[in-house]
Every structure is written in C-alpha cells, then in structure tokens.
Amino acid sequence: MGGGGGGSGEVEEGVTVVESREWFLSAYAPEGLPTSDHLKLRTVSLSLSVDSIPDQHVALQLLWISIDPYLRTRMTGHEDGLYFPQFTLNEVITAFGMARVIRSKNSKFTEGDIVLHPFAPVAEYCVVLSDFLRKADPTAGIALPDYLSCLGVPGFAAWIGIEVLGNPKPGSNVFVSAAAGGVGMFAGQLAKIKGCRVVGSTGSDEKVKLLKEEFGYDEAFNYNKETDFDVALSKYFPNGIDAYLDNVGGKMLQAVLNHVNKGARIPVCGMISQYNKIWTEREGVRNLLNIVGKEVKIEGFIIGSYLDRWGEFAKEMEGHIKEGKIHSKHKIYNGIESFLESLASIFSSSNVGKVLIQVKP
Amino acid sequence: MGGGGGGSGEVEEGVTVVESREWFLSAYAPEGLPTSDHLKLRTVSLSLSVDSIPDQHVALQLLWISIDPYLRTRMTGHEDGLYFPQFTLNEVITAFGMARVIRSKNSKFTEGDIVLHPFAPVAEYCVVLSDFLRKADPTAGIALPDYLSCLGVPGFAAWIGIEVLGNPKPGSNVFVSAAAGGVGMFAGQLAKIKGCRVVGSTGSDEKVKLLKEEFGYDEAFNYNKETDFDVALSKYFPNGIDAYLDNVGGKMLQAVLNHVNKGARIPVCGMISQYNKIWTEREGVRNLLNIVGKEVKIEGFIIGSYLDRWGEFAKEMEGHIKEGKIHSKHKIYNGIESFLESLASIFSSSNVGKVLIQVKP
Known part of the structure; x- marks a missing residue:
C-alpha cells in the first residue's frame, strides 16, 4: 500500500498519506428513511505524517462501526426528541466504533492498540483527539464485535x-x-x-x-x-x-x-x-x-x-459472557460503503440482532 | 330534635334514631358530567341505640366533605385509569370527610371528638368502623376546613x-x-x-x-x-x-x-x-x-x-400555616344536598380553590 492506500490492509510505518472514504450528510431528512439524497460517501486524503497529527491526537484505522437507531435522530434537521445534536451538514458523521491505533501523539496509546470511540468518524481512517478513547483488551477472551454489542x-x-x-x-x-x-x-x-x-x-x-x-x-x-x-x-x-x-x-x-x-x-x-x-x-x-x-x-x-456505571456494567456483562449466559447475534455488513444499507436495515422488521459494519476484516 | 332529627343541630344523648340524607350512585356515567340520572339523594333512618352500634364502630355526624376530582373516576363503571374501585351501585358513596363523634364503641374516641375519615359516607350521619379515623385537634389553631384542604x-x-x-x-x-x-x-x-x-x-x-x-x-x-x-x-x-x-x-x-x-x-x-x-x-x-x-x-x-409520610407532611404544612406561608381559598357549598352541584363545579373553569361541602354549620 502506497501513499494513496485506499483503506485495505495495514498502514505501514512509512506511509504518510491515506485515502479514506467517509460518510457525510448533504441534507437533513425530516421524515422517511434517509437515502443517498441525504447521505453521501466521499474520499478524502489524510496526512499521517508526524507533524500533521496534533498533540494528544491519534490516527485510527476503523475496524467496526456500530449502527444504532439513535443515529437516525441526528439527521432530521430539528431538535425535538433529540439524544445528541443534529449532525452538521457536509461534515463527516460519527458513530460508536472500534479502531486500531496507527499513529499516536498520546503516550497512553501505542500503535496497534485496539480502541473504542463513542463518536468515531464513519470513515476508514481518521485523526481524532484521544480523550474519548478506551482500550479494548484483545486477550480478554471476548470477540471484538462483542465490544460493540453486548459490551457496547x-x-x-x-x-x-x-x-x-x-x-x-x-x-x-x-x-x-x-x-x-x-x-x-x-x-x-x-x-x-x-x-x-x-x-x-x-x-x-x-x-x-x-x-x-x-x-x-x-x-x-x-x-x-x-x-x-x-x-x-x-x-x-x-x-x-x-x-x-x-x-x-x-x-x-x-x-x-x-x-x-x-x-x-x-x-x-x-x-x-x-x-x-x-x-x-x-x-x-x-x-x-x-x-x-x-x-x-x-x-x-x-x-x-450513566457513564459512571460503565465499569460496573462491563464487569457484570463480561462475567455473563464468560459463563455463557449472554448470547449475541450480529448482522454484519462489509465495508464502509454499506452504511446507508445498514442504517435502513435497523428500521426494517426483518432485521435480526445487532447491526455492525466491519470496515476492515 | 326528636327521633327523626333530620340532620340539623346537635344529636342529644337520648336520641336513638336519626334520619340521614345520603348520596348513592344509581347508574354509572362513562362520559360527560354525572347528573341526577346517576347520583341520587335518599333519606335513611339510622339507629343510634347502644345495642345497634357494633364494637369498634362509632356513629358520626358529618361536618365537612372534601370534593376532589378523583371521585369522578369512581363513577365511570370501568376500571381504566382508576385510583380506587368503582362505587357500588345503590350503596352510599364515600369521600374524605370531617365529622363529630356522636356515639362511640371504641375507647379511643369520645363523643364530641372531631375526626377525619378518608372514606366517609357522603351522608349527614353514619355508623362506621373506627379503624380509619384520625382525630383533628380543634385547639391547634388551625381552621377546621384547612384539615380538608392544605392539611387534607x-x-x-x-x-x-x-x-x-x-x-x-x-x-x-x-x-x-x-x-x-x-x-x-x-x-x-x-x-x-x-x-x-x-x-x-x-x-x-x-x-x-x-x-x-x-x-x-x-x-x-x-x-x-x-x-x-x-x-x-x-x-x-x-x-x-x-x-x-x-x-x-x-x-x-x-x-x-x-x-x-x-x-x-x-x-x-x-x-x-x-x-x-x-x-x-x-x-x-x-x-x-x-x-x-x-x-x-x-x-x-x-x-x-405515601401515607407513611403523612406525619412529616402534616408537621411541615402546619408549620407553614402557622407562619402564614400557606394561604387557602375554599369554595364552600352548604348542605349535603349540594353534592351534585359541587362535583360539577370542579370540572368548570370558573371554580376557584378547594371545593368543600359544609354539611352542618
């Protein structure tokens, strides 16, 4: 993968620029399902050179994105019933995501760390402030997608x-x-x-x-x-x-x-x-x-x-998972390009289980 | 006042029978305001002889009756949204009331005591089990109607x-x-x-x-x-x-x-x-x-x-009353015969303050 390495495979140390596809909202959808009239995919170039990443920021390669119903409420253009503010038009949208750290300007994070971000850009790559990141432990015996479903x-x-x-x-x-x-x-x-x-x-x-x-x-x-x-x-x-x-x-x-x-x-x-x-x-x-x-x-x-109770929750839920008391079913869409289809699926009565996008296998 | 002492004046010691007017429901009113088609007044004879009053019961002369919106919900004939069960057809209806004890078969109550009953018969006189009675203290510096409004x-x-x-x-x-x-x-x-x-x-x-x-x-x-x-x-x-x-x-x-x-x-x-x-x-x-x-x-x-908190409430509210921090406004109807009119008044936008019936001045 070279300087314009389109989002598949690892990002090697020397690479200073990646091409990243990301979703943005071009128009609000007050009613009905959002379509390609509202949500659009574009490709941006992201600099990974050390100088271009600000302090306390990290560069991430997205692995998984969690598709949840509340995302719909950020696309209506009006504030009633809102959970979070409306997405800003023409900016990349965000969702709960799991990613691999590929560059780090925060000593708490090392390249290769698997992290969770509650408002990760719906993109293949991103550079974000590291404040909201939490590490997932790949050695804990928990399947990675579970961090976005039973533990998400x-x-x-x-x-x-x-x-x-x-x-x-x-x-x-x-x-x-x-x-x-x-x-x-x-x-x-x-x-x-x-x-x-x-x-x-x-x-x-x-x-x-x-x-x-x-x-x-x-x-x-x-x-x-x-x-x-x-x-x-x-x-x-x-x-x-x-x-x-x-x-x-x-x-x-x-x-x-x-x-x-x-x-x-x-x-x-x-x-x-x-x-x-x-x-x-x-x-x-x-x-x-x-x-x-x-x-x-x-x-x-x-x-x-209720974030102050996350620790209590995670401990209890991990216990249930390890004892085989909690089963998960995931509906997995492949590739960042599947965002629109995956969002529509959660409003369909045929959807089963937690909807996820696997951005990178 | 003789044996058929129609509900005005004191009930003297020797009197063994009183005539008492009381309200009963002859038909449920699923919608609209209940009228004289549903609520009717009748006169019954009540024996006050010692033998006719069961143990732990008292005979009461009603002084005040509290007219509250929830009474309406006991007259619909169906249970949705209910607070209390529906009134039984042809039985005297009940409401929060204040009364004077005129005969007592419970040593805790003496003739002349002023008592409160959460489910007093809407009547001029009654004989009731004394379990639910609470004494009001006429020397506490609180106007009697206040026991049915700010303290009721x-x-x-x-x-x-x-x-x-x-x-x-x-x-x-x-x-x-x-x-x-x-x-x-x-x-x-x-x-x-x-x-x-x-x-x-x-x-x-x-x-x-x-x-x-x-x-x-x-x-x-x-x-x-x-x-x-x-x-x-x-x-x-x-x-x-x-x-x-x-x-x-x-x-x-x-x-x-x-x-x-x-x-x-x-x-x-x-x-x-x-x-x-x-x-x-x-x-x-x-x-x-x-x-x-x-x-x-x-x-x-x-x-x-929340009856376990009544004591806390009453103490706090009595304090406010004595400090002049709580004002009451009462709309007083006179005589048991005014029940229908007083009930209608609480559904009218012209009603002001707590609606009460003064059964006996």
Missing part, C-alpha cells in the same frame, strides 16, 4: 433499562419490544438472569423462534400478525406487566398502558416506530391517565448519562 | 408532587396546571417556599389574578385565552421547564413536553381534562419521544401510597 451501546442500554430503571424482581413479568434488535436481545437475557418471566415482541416469525430458542424468552409474538395489541398482551400477560423496556413507543406503548400492574416501570430508551415520522404525524398515546391510578413511572434515558 | 387530600397531593417527586431546586422553573384548584393552589405555594420560579395555568382571568396576588405565583395564564399552548409556554418559560405538576393531562402535557429541560420531572396526580371522556376519545400525546433525549421522568401517583 445496546448492551449498556439494555443493562440500564433492566438493572437500573426497570429493576424487576424474580418472577416479575417483563415485556421487551423490538426484542430481537440490538437492545432487546440483551434486555431479555438480562431479565431472565434476574429470574423474571420475559415476553418479547418482534417483526417476524423467524425472530419469534430466535427469541424463544436462542435468547431464552419465555414467550414472543410477531407484532405484524397481531391485529390488536391489547388482545395479544392479554394473552401473554394474564398477570399484567411489571416492567416494560420500551424501544418502539406509539401503539405498543398505548397497549402496554392497558396492562400495567401497580407500580410498573417503563424505561424508554427509544421509540423507533416514531423516528421516521414528523412529530405531528406521530401516534398519540391516549391512555396516559392509566399511569395515575397504577402509579406507573415512565422514564426516558440515554446511556451517556 | 389536595395539600398532601401537592406536597408529594412538589417535595417528593418533583423535587425542584431553588431557582428551578416549575409549572403547575389547574393551578387555582385544590392541589395547584398549594403546589405553587410549596414550590415558592422552596425558592422556585413558579408559573400556573388556570381557566379565567380572575384566577390568574388570584394566583399572582394571593398565592405568590410569579406568572400565570388563562388557558382559555391561549390558542397555542406552545407559544404560551415559550413565553412563560424562556429557560424551559424543570418540573411540571400535571393535574390535567392531554394537550397541556403535550405542550409541556416540547419545553422540558434535561432531567425534567413530571409527577402526575390527575388528568382532569380527560375524566369525562371515554378513553378512545381522549387526547393522544404525540411527542412522548421527547422524554428520551431529555431523560424526563413521568410518574403517576396516588396519595394512598
């Missing part, structure tokens, strides 16, 4: 939702929507580890099977086949719902509020059914009155506010 | 909403809806005592004036004059809302969710705008997605679940 954004969201906010007891009736998605997959397993009865909703019969056979859900149903969510929840929750990890919002949340038990908790980490709609077209929840008599707590959360 | 259901609901769940800090921006009603009146004053900036919404210009001049609200607005709640909240909360004590639900809650600050708390003690509607006609809240990014906590509560 979705695993931590599931853990906050179940362990911290939902806090179900052994025997509690726990419901998880988008159950075969990144967060739901781990939420159900964590609730099972706590001794709960767990039911999940998902978008295909294949995923219903997966939830019951691979992820240990007691029951699961295909919401596309249920004409009346109320009837479905009556069937699957004859004793009511004690905790609901809401990933979808809208009609499912409304149905749940007709089946909550006294003191039920509803941590909300997203409302994926609503992301592609402008807010005036979003589904209204008509039965919020139910939260009063049943003393329900509905609580939105973003994982960035 | 609405005062306690306001205290739980502000002190326990809303928990605003000095300088926090606090919004209270139905601000001139029973709960709102005290909620605003409690938030002011905590050093917050407090804004209330209410249903008339007269009440806007009252909130600002008598109850110390920093600002208040007449929701009937605002065509767009979003515009109103932008104006009154240029720095956003940190805590919202929701008494009304519906469109106002939706508007608030467009103005919440990070970590805002929304304790909900009722949704009075929705009580007279069947649930399919209730207003949907379309922007719940906002709770995720802003990490908002919406929490329904009923005061019955």
Whole structure:
C-alpha cells in the first residue's frame, strides 16, 4: 500500500498519506428513511505524517462501526426528541466504533492498540483527539464485535433499562419490544438472569423462534400478525406487566398502558416506530391517565448519562459472557460503503440482532 | 330534635334514631358530567341505640366533605385509569370527610371528638368502623376546613408532587396546571417556599389574578385565552421547564413536553381534562419521544401510597400555616344536598380553590 492506500490492509510505518472514504450528510431528512439524497460517501486524503497529527491526537484505522437507531435522530434537521445534536451538514458523521491505533501523539496509546470511540468518524481512517478513547483488551477472551454489542451501546442500554430503571424482581413479568434488535436481545437475557418471566415482541416469525430458542424468552409474538395489541398482551400477560423496556413507543406503548400492574416501570430508551415520522404525524398515546391510578413511572434515558456505571456494567456483562449466559447475534455488513444499507436495515422488521459494519476484516 | 332529627343541630344523648340524607350512585356515567340520572339523594333512618352500634364502630355526624376530582373516576363503571374501585351501585358513596363523634364503641374516641375519615359516607350521619379515623385537634389553631384542604387530600397531593417527586431546586422553573384548584393552589405555594420560579395555568382571568396576588405565583395564564399552548409556554418559560405538576393531562402535557429541560420531572396526580371522556376519545400525546433525549421522568401517583409520610407532611404544612406561608381559598357549598352541584363545579373553569361541602354549620 502506497501513499494513496485506499483503506485495505495495514498502514505501514512509512506511509504518510491515506485515502479514506467517509460518510457525510448533504441534507437533513425530516421524515422517511434517509437515502443517498441525504447521505453521501466521499474520499478524502489524510496526512499521517508526524507533524500533521496534533498533540494528544491519534490516527485510527476503523475496524467496526456500530449502527444504532439513535443515529437516525441526528439527521432530521430539528431538535425535538433529540439524544445528541443534529449532525452538521457536509461534515463527516460519527458513530460508536472500534479502531486500531496507527499513529499516536498520546503516550497512553501505542500503535496497534485496539480502541473504542463513542463518536468515531464513519470513515476508514481518521485523526481524532484521544480523550474519548478506551482500550479494548484483545486477550480478554471476548470477540471484538462483542465490544460493540453486548459490551457496547445496546448492551449498556439494555443493562440500564433492566438493572437500573426497570429493576424487576424474580418472577416479575417483563415485556421487551423490538426484542430481537440490538437492545432487546440483551434486555431479555438480562431479565431472565434476574429470574423474571420475559415476553418479547418482534417483526417476524423467524425472530419469534430466535427469541424463544436462542435468547431464552419465555414467550414472543410477531407484532405484524397481531391485529390488536391489547388482545395479544392479554394473552401473554394474564398477570399484567411489571416492567416494560420500551424501544418502539406509539401503539405498543398505548397497549402496554392497558396492562400495567401497580407500580410498573417503563424505561424508554427509544421509540423507533416514531423516528421516521414528523412529530405531528406521530401516534398519540391516549391512555396516559392509566399511569395515575397504577402509579406507573415512565422514564426516558440515554446511556451517556450513566457513564459512571460503565465499569460496573462491563464487569457484570463480561462475567455473563464468560459463563455463557449472554448470547449475541450480529448482522454484519462489509465495508464502509454499506452504511446507508445498514442504517435502513435497523428500521426494517426483518432485521435480526445487532447491526455492525466491519470496515476492515 | 326528636327521633327523626333530620340532620340539623346537635344529636342529644337520648336520641336513638336519626334520619340521614345520603348520596348513592344509581347508574354509572362513562362520559360527560354525572347528573341526577346517576347520583341520587335518599333519606335513611339510622339507629343510634347502644345495642345497634357494633364494637369498634362509632356513629358520626358529618361536618365537612372534601370534593376532589378523583371521585369522578369512581363513577365511570370501568376500571381504566382508576385510583380506587368503582362505587357500588345503590350503596352510599364515600369521600374524605370531617365529622363529630356522636356515639362511640371504641375507647379511643369520645363523643364530641372531631375526626377525619378518608372514606366517609357522603351522608349527614353514619355508623362506621373506627379503624380509619384520625382525630383533628380543634385547639391547634388551625381552621377546621384547612384539615380538608392544605392539611387534607389536595395539600398532601401537592406536597408529594412538589417535595417528593418533583423535587425542584431553588431557582428551578416549575409549572403547575389547574393551578387555582385544590392541589395547584398549594403546589405553587410549596414550590415558592422552596425558592422556585413558579408559573400556573388556570381557566379565567380572575384566577390568574388570584394566583399572582394571593398565592405568590410569579406568572400565570388563562388557558382559555391561549390558542397555542406552545407559544404560551415559550413565553412563560424562556429557560424551559424543570418540573411540571400535571393535574390535567392531554394537550397541556403535550405542550409541556416540547419545553422540558434535561432531567425534567413530571409527577402526575390527575388528568382532569380527560375524566369525562371515554378513553378512545381522549387526547393522544404525540411527542412522548421527547422524554428520551431529555431523560424526563413521568410518574403517576396516588396519595394512598405515601401515607407513611403523612406525619412529616402534616408537621411541615402546619408549620407553614402557622407562619402564614400557606394561604387557602375554599369554595364552600352548604348542605349535603349540594353534592351534585359541587362535583360539577370542579370540572368548570370558573371554580376557584378547594371545593368543600359544609354539611352542618
């Protein structure tokens, strides 16, 4: 690979310039799925010479990128419901990523280190400030993609939702929507580890099977086949719902509020059914009155506010992984060019498991 | 007053039978205001002879009855959103009341004691189990009606909403809806005592004036004059809302969710705008997605679940009353026959203050 080494293979010591493909937003998409009208790929030249990398910065070669639903909310051009600020037009977009350090101007990092960056450029290469980097330990017996799934954004969201906010007891009736998605997959397993009865909703019969056979859900149903969510929840929750990890919002949340038990908790980490709609077209929840008599707590959360508990989470989750109690399923897209397709997939009911891009094999 | 002493004046020692008027529900009212088609007054004869009063029971002459919005939810005939079970048809209905003990088969209570009963029959006289009775101290320097307002259901609901769940800090921006009603009146004053900036919404210009001049609200607005709640909240909360004590639900809650600050708390003690509607006609809240990014906590509560904190509440509130920091405004209806009219009044935007029935002057 020479000076314009297009992003495949190692970046050798002498190389001073790489060509890097990166995604940027050329226009906001207030509703519907973002398309190639909004998201575009371009190639930029990146200098890797020692002089061109500022102090405390590192040059990274991206290995894996985590595709999560919240990314969609940074592309609407308006701030309602936002988790993070809108992406700036024409600048490279960012996502949770894993990378290899290829140049370092911070003594804490050495070339070859595998690091995680919560806001990594969606690019093949980048030069970034090293403040937000965390090292992954490739000798810990954990598969690298797991750092972006059970040990990454979705695993931590599931853990906050179940362990911290939902806090179900052994025997509690726990419901998880988008159950075969990144967060739901781990939420159900964590609730099972706590001794709960767990039911999940998902978008295909294949995923219903997966939830019951691979992820240990007691029951699961295909919401596309249920004409009346109320009837479905009556069937699957004859004793009511004690905790609901809401990933979808809208009609499912409304149905749940007709089946909550006294003191039920509803941590909300997203409302994926609503992301592609402008807010005036979003589904209204008509039965919020139910939260009063049943003393329900509905609580939105973003994982960035719980970073002080990351260590506790990682230790617990690593323990579960090593004991074989947590299984992951990944949907892997290959190459940075697959970003648009991978983003669309998480809004499709056919998606199974945590969506990742393997930027470099 | 003889054996059939119709409910006015004292009940003398020798009297063994009283005629008592009482309200019962003859039919449920799923929507709209309950009328004389649903609520009826009848006269019953009550034996006061020692033999006819069971052990641990007392005979009471009602003095005051507290008219609170939750009563409406016990008359719908269906259980959604319920606080308490539905009233049983043809049985006397119950409400928080103050009474004088006229006969006692419990050594803890003496004739002449003034007592409070959370579920007193809406009647002139009654014989009840004494388990739920609490004595009021007429020598404590507190006006008797205050036991049913700032020291009763609405005062306690306001205290739980502000002190326990809303928990605003000095300088926090606090919004209270139905601000001139029973709960709102005290909620605003409690938030002011905590050093917050407090804004209330209410249903008339007269009440806007009252909130600002008598109850110390920093600002208040007449929701009937605002065509767009979003515009109103932008104006009154240029720095956003940190805590919202929701008494009304519906469109106002939706508007608030467009103005919440990070970590805002929304304790909900009722949704009075929705009580007279069947649930399919209730207003949907379309922007719940906002709770995720802003990490908002919406929490329904009923005061019955916080009775272990009543002592703490009463001590604090009595202190405020004696220091002149809490003002009450009562709308007093006279005579048990005014129940229907007094219940209707709390759903009218012209109602001001805590609605009470003085059963016996």
